[in-house]
Structures are given as C-alpha cells and as structure tokens.
Amino acid sequence: MLAKDISKLFTNPKMVEKFRDYVPFIAITLVVLMFWAICGDRFMSVRNWTFIAQQTPVLMLLAFAQLMIITTGSIDISVGSSLAFSAFFGALGMLWFGDVGLILGVLAGGVVGMINGAIISLLKIPSFVTTLAMLIIVRAIVIIASDGTSIYITAGTGASGGNITSVNAPWLLQMGKFPSIFIIAVVVAFFMWLFYEKTLFGQQLRAVGGNEKVLRLVGINVTSFKIKVFAAAGLMVGLAACVNLARAGAATPQAGMMMELDAIAAVALGGTPLTGGYGSVVKTIIGAFTLTIVRNGLTIAGVPPSWSQVALGLLLIAAIAISLNRSKIDVVK
Amino acid sequence: MDALDQKPILSVEKVTKYFGGVQALRDGSFSLKKGEVIAIVGGNGAGKSTLAKIISGAYIPDDGKVFVKGVEVERAKHSVTHMQERGIEVVYQDLALVPNMTAPYNLFLGRTPKKWGIFVDEKKMKNKTREVLEKLNVKTVQDLSQPISSMSGGQQQSIAIGRAIAWGSDIIILDEPTAALGPNETAEVEQLVEDVRDQQGTSFILISHNLDQVRRLADRIIVTHHGVTSKIFERNEITSDRLVKAITLGE
Numbered sequence: 001m002l003a004k005d006i007s008k009l010f011t012n013p014k015m016v017e018k019f020r021d022y023v024p025f026i027a028i029t030l031v032v033l034m035f036w037a038i039c040g041d042r043f044m045s046v047r048n049w050t051f052i053a054q055q056t057p058v059l060m061l062l063a064f065a066q067l068m069i070i071t072t073g074s075i076d077i078s079v080g081s082s083l084a085f086s087a088f089f090g091a092l093g094m095l096w097f098g099d100v101g102l103i104l105g106v107l108a109g110g111v112v113g114m115i116n117g118a119i120i121s122l123l124k125i126p127s128f129v130t131t132l133a134m135l136i137i138v139r140a141i142v143i144i145a146s147d148g149t150s151i152y153i154t155a156g157t158g159a160s161g162g163n164i165t166s167v168n169a170p171w172l173l174q175m176g177k178f179p180s181i182f183i184i185a186v187v188v189a190f191f192m193w194l195f196y197e198k199t200l201f202g203q204q205l206r207a208v209g210g211n212e213k214v215l216r217l218v219g220i221n222v223t224s225f226k227i228k229v230f231a232a233a234g235l236m237v238g239l240a241a242c243v244n245l246a247r248a249g250a251a252t253p254q255a256g257m258m259m260e261l262d263a264i265a266a267v268a269l270g271g272t273p274l275t276g277g278y279g280s281v282v283k284t285i286i287g288a289f290t291l292t293i294v295r296n297g298l299t300i301a302g303v304p305p306s307w308s309q310v311a312l313g314l315l316l317i318a319a320i321a322i323s324l325n326r327s328k329i330d331v332v333k
Numbered sequence: 334m335d336a337l338d339q340k341p342i343l344s345v346e347k348v349t350k351y352f353g354g355v356q357a358l359r360d361g362s363f364s365l366k367k368g369e370v371i372a373i374v375g376g377n378g379a380g381k382s383t384l385a386k387i388i389s390g391a392y393i394p395d396d397g398k399v400f401v402k403g404v405e406v407e408r409a410k411h412s413v414t415h416m417q418e419r420g421i422e423v424v425y426q427d428l429a430l431v432p433n434m435t436a437p438y439n440l441f442l443g444r445t446p447k448k449w450g451i452f453v454d455e456k457k458m459k460n461k462t463r464e465v466l467e468k469l470n471v472k473t474v475q476d477l478s479q480p481i482s483s484m485s486g487g488q489q490q491s492i493a494i495g496r497a498i499a500w501g502s503d504i505i506i507l508d509e510p511t512a513a514l515g516p517n518e519t520a521e522v523e524q525l526v527e528d529v530r531d532q533q534g535t536s537f538i539l540i541s542h543n544l545d546q547v548r549r550l551a552d553r554i555i556v557t558h559h560g561v562t563s564k565i566f567e568r569n570e571i572t573s574d575r576l577v578k579a580i581t582l583g584e
Contacts, residue, residue: 199451203438210433217391217429218443219414277433 024286035297054178057185060288061240063266065233073209073276074127078134082112083256086241091151091251094167106238113234117227150252176246193281209276348397357383361562372539372551379557389423390416422497426509432482437462465499487518506538
C-alpha cells in the first residue's frame with residue numbers, strides 16, 4: 001500500500017513538476033551538508049559563513065541583472081566588463097565630485113546596458129553577438145581610459161605613494177565589509193523581488209520571453225521595452241560594481257573578468273530556463289549562494305582551483321538536467 | 334432574424350491594398366450588421382487575410398473607405414489601437430496568447446490594471462476573469478494561477494474569445510479560430526460563438542478554410558478570388574459545390 005503510494009508520488013506529473021520547483025533548495029541543502037561532512041568546522045564556522053555572506057552580494061546583483069535579461073529570452077555576456085567600466089567611473093566620479101560621484105558608477109552601467117539594448121532592438125542584432133562585442137569593447141575602453149592602472153579607495157590614514165591614484169573614503173570600505181555589505185544585499189534583493197514579481201514591468205519581462213509577437217500584435221512597444229530592460233539591468237550591474245568597489249577597495253581594469261559566466265550560472269542554478277518566460281528572484285539568490293558555497297567548500301577541502309572549476313561546470317549541467325522539463329523540448333539548439 | 338434588418342455596424346467600401354506593386358486586394362466591399370456572422374472564404378492568397386487585417390487595423394488600405402457604426406475611419410488614425418477603441422477585436426488562428434502567462438494576464442493583455450502606478454492589480458484581474466468566464470459559460474478553467482500552456486486548445490481559444498468580449502467589442506474577427514483544434518474543441522468554440530452572438534448581439538467576421546463550419550455559422554458568405562470580393566451569398570442559397578466553384582474559379 002505504502003510502496004504503491006510512493007511510486008504514485010514519483011510518477012504523478014504534478015508531483016514531478018513540484019519536485020522540479022524545489023531543486024535549487026534541495027541542491028543548496030545537499031551542497032552545505034556535503035561540505036559540512038567533508039570539512040567539518042572549517043566550513044561550518046561563523047568566520048567562513050561571514051566570508052560567504054561577503055563574497056555573494058556582488059555575484060547576486062549581477063545575477064539579478066542577468067535574470068531580467070534572461071527572462072525576456074535574451075542574454076548579456078558583457079556584465080563582467082560592464083562591472084569594471086562602472087567601478088572605474090564610480091571611482092573617477094568620487095575623484096571629481098566627492099562622495100556623491102559614486103552615482104556615476106551606477107549610471108555608467110545603465111549607459112552600457114542602454115547601448116546594448118539599443119543595438120539589439122533597433123539594429124536587430126542577436127543579444128549574444130551584441131553583448132559579446134560589448135564584452136570586448138567595454139573592457140578595452142576601461143584599459144585605455146585607466147591606462148592600465150587602478151584607482152584605490154583608502155581609509156585616510158597612511159600616506160599614499162606618489163604615483164598612485166586614490167580616493168579617501170573610509171565609509172565606502174566600511175560598506176564593503178560584513179555586515180554592511182550583506183544588509184545592502186538584503187535590501188536590494190527585497191526591492192528586486194518586488195520589482196520582478198509584483199510590478200507591470202516584471203510581468204512584461206516574462207510575457208516578452210513567452211511570446212513577443214503577441215505583445216506587438218496588441219500594440220505593446222516591445223522595442224522600447226527591451227531597451228529599458230537592458231538599461232535597468234545595466235543599472236543593477238552599476239550597483240554591483242559599486243558594491244564590488246567597496247569590497248575590493250580598488251577599481252582595477254581586470255575587475256569582473258569571467259563574472260558574466262558566474263552570473264549566468266547563478267541564474268541557471270536557480271532553475272531559470274535560458275529560453276526565457278520564467279524566472280524567480282528567490283531561486284536566483286539561492287543559485288548565487290550555491291555557486292559561492294561550492295567554490296568556497298572546494299577551496300577549504302583542498303581541491304586545486306582548476307579542478308574546482310570542473311566541478312562547478314558539472315554541477316551546472318546536473319542542476320539544469322534535473323530542473324528543466326526536457327520532455328517538452330523537442331528542438332535543442 | 335430582426336437584427337439583420339438594421340443599419341450596418343461595419344461597412345467596407347472598395348478597399349484596395351498593394352504590397353510592393355502586387356495587388357493583394359481590389360475594391361473589397363461588404364457590410365456587416367449587428368448580431369450577424371459573416372464569413373470570408375477564398376483560396377490562399379485570395380486576399381481574405383488582407384481584408385481582415387485592414388478591418389482589424391493592422392494594415393492601412395491604399396484606397397477605399399471603412400465605416401464603423403456609420404463613422405468613417407480616417408486613414409491617419411487607422412491602427413490596431415484605434416480599431417480596438419471602435420470595438421473591433423481579432424481572435425487569431427495561432428491563439429495570440431502568451432503561453433507562459435496566466436488566463437487573467439492573457440485576458441488583460443495590453444490592458445493590465447495598475448495599482449499605485451507600477452504594481453499589477455492581481456485581484457481585479459482575477460475577479461474580472463471569473464466574471465468573463467462565467468458569462469461565456471466556460472466552467473472548465475478553474476485554476477487562474479496556472480500558465481495557459483497547461484490548458485487545452487479549446488480552453489485557450491475560449492480565453493482568446495473572452496478577451497475580445499471582455500472589453501465590450503461588438504465586432505470580433507475570427508481568423509481561422511479552430512484551425513489548430515480537434516473536432517470536440519471545434520464544436521466547443523462554435524457553440525461559444527453562437528452563444529455570444531445570441532446573448533450579447535456581437536457580430537463576427539469569420540475567416541475559415543473549413544466550409545462546413547462556414548455553412549454552420551455564417552449568415553452570409555463572402556468569396557474572395559484573386560484579390561476581389563467576387564460574390565456574397567446568403568447561407569440558405571448556397572450549396573457546397575457552388576461554394577467550392579466560387580472559391581476555385583471565381584464564378
């Protein structure tokens with residue numbers, strides 16, 4: 001009797017669907033338990049979790065930006081370069097205008113996003129190609145503009161060297177430490193959730209990913225909407241850049257390299273299909289934490305960095321294989 | 334039927350449309366009365382879709398006039414939004430719905446009600462959806478939080494027709510409404526059309542390849558041939574053979 005009920009549970013399509021919904025939560029639980037078992041207190045310590053809470057916010061904000069875009073069915077692989085660009089302009093803004101100049105960093109991200117959106121919607125060039133080009137161009141601009149040097153954020157005390165560009169902003173460095181950085185992440189996550197799940201804009205994101213043609217048919221201006229989406233995501237990247245500037249204490253030309261892939265991986269680990277139309281803020285947060293925890297756990301366990309990259313790749317494939325309903329997909333591109 | 338003696342709710346006079354030098358429609362003319370179902374039939378490329386898209390506002394005619402309730406549609410204003418304001422809605426063959434969104438979302442497509450300027454008023458949407466489904470006598474749609482891709486084709490088409498009716502349209506263009514549906518679902522949708530016509534006095538323009546369906550639903554049948562609305566038949570005066578001849582040969 002019981003065995004029959006259980007077998008029913010696993011063959012009932014509704015239950016399978018429900019199970020898929022919970023995959024990201026199950027995955028993160030398993031990952032935590034696994035590293036706890038392997039590394040013990042070295043992993044399960046206040047110190048280590050403080051470290052994780054400090055490492056995740058930047059990735060999480062980048063994943064939010066990516067989530068908006070992926071929900072519409074596009075992709076943005078320029079976020080890593082955009083992060084470096086935004087951080088550089090944020091630091092430059094502080095040099096020029098004082099503390100408020102940091103806003104320039106957020107706006108710089110918005111501008112990069114808007115350019116992406118305009119090229120994609122107006123010139124009708126696929127998002128992958130457009131943002132790949134921007135990934136290269138924006139990085140190059142940062143290197144040219146910075147002349148390859150970094151801008152440092154200092155805490156005021158101690159003389160800085162003669163040829164080092166630096167901004168004195170102890171408050172910003174404080175912001176980049178736990179718990180401030182984590183509080184910022186929580187606040188941004190709440191507003192992101194509100195924005196994505198409850199507003200007309202958020203609803204439209206899913207609708208565009210579902211059937212863009214129909215929206216055009218009923219007279220919705222999808223072209224301008226997509227530019228807005230990329231601009232909004234860009235602002236989020238700009239915000240991530242400012243948080244990263246606070247955490248790292250410097251705007252370096254190499255900042256954010258390969259982070260576009262981490263952001264996409266976090267979204268995918270959150271069970272969001274890259275084909276668009278669906279998505280979840282909460283699961284994206286879980287995805288971002290999973291990624292950080294796995295990387296952190298593998299390091300503590302003594303796995304060499306290259307091998308931990310391999311493990312992350314495998315985890316990504318496994319997560320998608322389980323969380324996506326592949327029986328409904330007949331064409332895979 | 335008494336309704337058929339009234340003034341036309343829509344009339345199309347000598348409408349012509351070119352696509353890059355090719356004449357898709359020439360001097361298309363017909364009129365539609367309140368509560369009437371008129372069918373447009375014709376082979377592929379005969380101009381029936383062009384005619385329907387001019388009425389829906391998707392195409393602007395190169396020549397000719399369109400009158401809605403006796404008032405001419407100005408060429409400068411001719412658009413989907415304007416035609417919607419004048420009470421004309423289209424139900425497309427490929428179910429112009431967003432599959433990953435809920436029934437309420439699709440019912441309100443392009444008209445999502447807002448709360449405090451930016452938020453979606455979900456309660457209002459659900460209530461209105463229940464009201465519309467009740468009006469349509471659709472009892473099969475229960476869970477309003479499911480994406481409509483989990484519903485049957487007939488249920489989805491009911492939502493599409495519901496959308497047209499919900500906003501007080503008095504003219505609904507059905508563009509191959511059952512082309513993607515099975516026989517049972519087709520019967521369901523046909524019944525829905527008849528109910529709506531009888532209860533709300535809605536007029537329908539039916540574009541269909543299914544001649545049996547056309548003969549079941551339409552009061553009058555317009556045949557287009559090579560871009561010309563060649564013949565208009567009353568339902569009673571036409572046999573299937575005669576209809577097929579008109580479509581293929583233009584006789």
